Amino acid sequence: MAVSDQDIAYMQHALHLAEKGLFTTDPNPRVGCVLVKQNKIIGEGWHEYAGQPHAEVMAIQTTHVPLDGACCYVTLEPCCHQGLTPPCTQLLIESNISRVVIAMTDPNPVVAGKGINELLEAGIEVELGVLEAEARELNKGFIKRQNTGLPYVVCKQGMSIDAKTAMASGESQWITGKQARREVQVLRARSGAVITGSGTVLVDNPSLNVRHADLPLAYQQQPFNQPLRVILDSKGKLTDEATIFHLEGEAIWVTTEDSSLSSDDVECLKITATDEGKISLLPVLQWLGERGINEVLLEAGANLAGAFVADDLIDELVIFMAPKVLGHKGRSLLNIPHIDKLTDAKTFQFKDVEVIDQDIRLRFIKG
Amino acid sequence: MAVSDQDIAYMQHALHLAEKGLFTTDPNPRVGCVLVKQNKIIGEGWHEYAGQPHAEVMAIQTTHVPLDGACCYVTLEPCCHQGLTPPCTQLLIESNISRVVIAMTDPNPVVAGKGINELLEAGIEVELGVLEAEARELNKGFIKRQNTGLPYVVCKQGMSIDAKTAMASGESQWITGKQARREVQVLRARSGAVITGSGTVLVDNPSLNVRHADLPLAYQQQPFNQPLRVILDSKGKLTDEATIFHLEGEAIWVTTEDSSLSSDDVECLKITATDEGKISLLPVLQWLGERGINEVLLEAGANLAGAFVADDLIDELVIFMAPKVLGHKGRSLLNIPHIDKLTDAKTFQFKDVEVIDQDIRLRFIKG
Numbered sequence A, B: 001m002a003v004s005d006q007d008i009a010y011m012q013h014a015l016h017l018a019e020k021g022l023f024t025t026d027p028n029p030r031v032g033c034v035l036v037k038q039n040k041i042i043g044e045g046w047h048e049y050a051g052q053p054h055a056e057v058m059a060i061q062t063t064h065v066p067l068d069g070a071c072c073y074v075t076l077e078p079c080c081h082q083g084l085t086p087p088c089t090q091l092l093i094e095s096n097i098s099r100v101v102i103a104m105t106d107p108n109p110v111v112a113g114k115g116i117n118e119l120l121e122a123g124i125e126v127e128l129g130v131l132e133a134e135a136r137e138l139n140k141g142f143i144k145r146q147n148t149g150l151p152y153v154v155c156k157q158g159m160s161i162d163a164k165t166a167m168a169s170g171e172s173q174w175i176t177g178k179q180a181r182r183e184v185q186v187l188r189a190r191s192g193a194v195i196t197g198s199g200t201v202l203v204d205n206p207s208l209n210v211r212h213a214d215l216p217l218a219y220q221q222q223p224f225n226q227p228l229r230v231i232l233d234s235k236g237k238l239t240d241e242a243t244i245f246h247l248e249g250e251a252i253w254v255t256t257e258d259s260s261l262s263s264d265d266v267e268c269l270k271i272t273a274t275d276e277g278k279i280s281l282l283p284v285l286q287w288l289g290e291r292g293i294n295e296v297l298l299e300a301g302a303n304l305a306g307a308f309v310a311d312d313l314i315d316e317l318v319i320f321m322a323p324k325v326l327g328h329k330g331r332s333l334l335n336i337p338h339i340d341k342l343t344d345a346k347t348f349q350f351k352d353v354e355v356i357d358q359d360i361r362l363r364f365i366k367g
Helices: A005-021 A055-061 A088-094 A114-121 A132-138 A140-148 A178-190 A198-204 A281-290 A302-310 B005-021 B055-062 B088-094 B114-121 B132-138 B140-148 B178-190 B198-204 B281-290 B302-310
Strands: A032-037 A040-046 A071-074 A099-102 A125-128 A152-160 A193-197 A228-232 A251-256 A267-271 A295-298 A316-322 A346-356 A359-366 B032-037 B040-046 B071-074 B099-102 B125-128 B152-159 B193-197 B228-232 B251-256 B267-271 B295-298 B316-321 B346-356 B359-366
Touching (some): A005 A032, A005 A040, A005 A055, A005 A071, A032 A055, A040 A055, A055 A071, A132 A140, A152 A302, A178 A295, A178 A316, A178 A346, A178 A359, A193 A198, A193 A302, A198 A228, A228 A281, A267 A281, A295 A302, A316 A346, A346 B359, A359 B346, B005 B032, B005 B055, B005 B071, B005 B132, B032 B055, B055 B088, B088 B114, B132 B140, B140 B152, B152 B178, B178 B316, B178 B346, B178 B359, B193 B198, B198 B228, B198 B302, B267 B281
Parallel strands (some): A071 A099, A099 A125, A152 A295, A152 A316, A193 A228, A193 A295, A228 A251, A251 A267, B071 B099, B099 B125, B152 B316, B228 B251, B251 B267
Antiparallel strands (some): A032 A040, A032 A071, B032 B040, B346 B359
C-alpha cells in the first residue's frame, strides 16, 4: 500500500504530539503516536519523561475499541528491547494492529531496524520514511548522541546587521526584541544543558534558566525541566557564591585538571587543559553525552563561542539579528585567532530564516 | 465594478512588461500596459527609453481591433501633459476605452492625480491601487526622486555570517558565490549610477560596470545602459589614468571644492567639504537627482558606506551573506565613528530574504 495524503496528515499529528515532550524526554527521544481505525483516530499519545510509558503504550491506553485491523502512526521505530519499559513491538503485535507507519528508524543500536523486522515477521505491514525529515529535525540531538556519543550543539547569538553583539562599553541589553528573547527560552527549555563561560557570568550575571512566564504562549502549557547549567571557568575566576550556581536546577562548575578550584556547595568537574591552558571542549561534550544530554545550547561570549567554532563543535548556529547597525567599534560576534586566509574560514550551510517581530532568526548548520 | 482576480492577473502581466524597461528608462519610470477586450489581450507594451513612446502608446500600436469598450491595465497613472511625447490620457479617451485599471498614481507633480481626473471627466471608469505595492517597489527610485529630488540609494555589501567583508590582509575575492555576483550585476544594471570611493579603486581596481555575460539568464535578452560611475576622492588619491575612468559608459571624478584636482580626460565635480575635509554626501546625491538618476548603487568599503549610514542616506541595505565565519580579525562591514551607545544605533527594517545558491540575500529598508 502506498503512502496516502491521510498517512501524511496522521503522521503530522503524531509529530505535533511528539512535540509535547520537547522539553522533558531527555535522554530519550521525542515520540508521538496516533492509532487510526476505519479513518477515525481511536487513540493518541506521546512520550513525556524517561521511565514513563512510550508513545505507543500511551496511545493504546487511550483507546476504547479493539485494535485489530488498526493502523499505528509513530514518529520513531517502535522499540524491541526491554529498557525501563517493555518492548513496544510485542505490544503492537499482540494488539493485532495490521499496519504500522513509521517516520524514521531508531538510531539506538539495540533497535536500529530490528523493531521493524519484528513487526514484518509478525505479518504486519510496515511503511517507513513518512515525514522523515521533520522527525529527524525533532530528534536531531538524540540522533547525534546515538551516532557519536556527543550532544547536538546549538550556538545562539544575538547581534546587529553588522554582527556586533554589544557596544565597545559592553552595553548589550537589549539588541534584539522581546519576542526573540522568548524564542531563546524555547531553545533553553528544549536543551538538556546550557553552556556558558566565566566571562559572561562575571559581566552579565545571567540566570540561563527557563522562566515559565517568558515562554511563548504556545508553549506555556508544556512541562519543562531546567537545563543543566555548565559554566566553563578555566582560570578559576568565579567563586562558588555566584548566583548561577544557586538557582533552581543543577549547575556544574567546570575547570581544568590543573586548577585547585574546589567547592562543598557546587559540583565541580575537572577536564584536560589545552596547550593554551583552556578547558578542552570535546571532553566537556563527551561528558554531557555520557550524562544522556541530547541537545546543548551554547550561550557564550565571542571568545568561548569562537573556540567552539574553531574546534568545529557547533552543529547549528542560531542568530537573532536585530535590524540595526552598531558600527565597527561594537564587539565582534566570534573571536577566532587562527583564521588568516579565506580558505581558513569556517563553513556552514544556510538552514532557514524566520521573522520574529522586528528581528529575524537565521539558522545555519555545520557545513 | 470591483477588482476581480482577472484584473490582478492582467496587472501582474503589465508589471512583468514594465520590468522589461528595468535597465533603461531613467529618468523615466518603468511602466507596462496591457489592453484587454472581451477577456482577450489585444495589445501590450512597455516604456523602454526616455523620448520613446510611453507604455500605453506602445500597447495601442500593437492592437489590430477597435479599442471601444476595451480595458487598459497600466502600472502607473497615464500622463496628462505634453512631455517628450504627447499626453496618454487624450489617446486613451480618443480610443473609446471604457475602463482604466491603474496600479499607482504618478508622483510627478505635473500629473499626480490629474491624469485620473481627466479620464473620469471623460466618463471612463477608473480603478486605482491594483498591485500598488509591487508597482511602487518597481519605481522606488522614480518615486523618491519625484518626492525629494534625491535618488533612491541602495547600499550593497557582501559579507560572512559574522559581517566581515575581507580578511585582515584585505583578501576578499570571493566571499560570496557566483550566483550572488550575478545578482549584483542586476543591481548595477537597474541603477543610473554606481558610487564608490578612492580606497576601493586603489585596492580592488574594480570596473563597476555591467557585463552582459554575467547577468542572470533571465535578464540576458534585456537592453541595458552602463550606469554612471561616480568615484569619490576627497583627498585626490587617484590619477585620471585609473582604469575605472576609461571603461564603456560615463565616469565622474568627485572631490572637494578645496581640491586642486583637475583633468582634461575625466569629468570632475567639486563638492562642498565637510568639517573633516570629506566630500559632503547629500550634495552628491542632489547632483545625481538633478541629473535624472532614479536609483543609485553604493558599492563601497566600510568607511564610505559607514559615512552614508551615519548621514541616514541609505534607503535600502542589500546584504549578500555567505554562510562562513571569518572571525574577529576580518574587516568590519561599516565604520561609523560616532556610535557609542545602543540608542545611537542606526535602525533599519527587515524587508525580505532570498536564498541565492549557497548564499542568502537579506534586504533592509530605512527604519
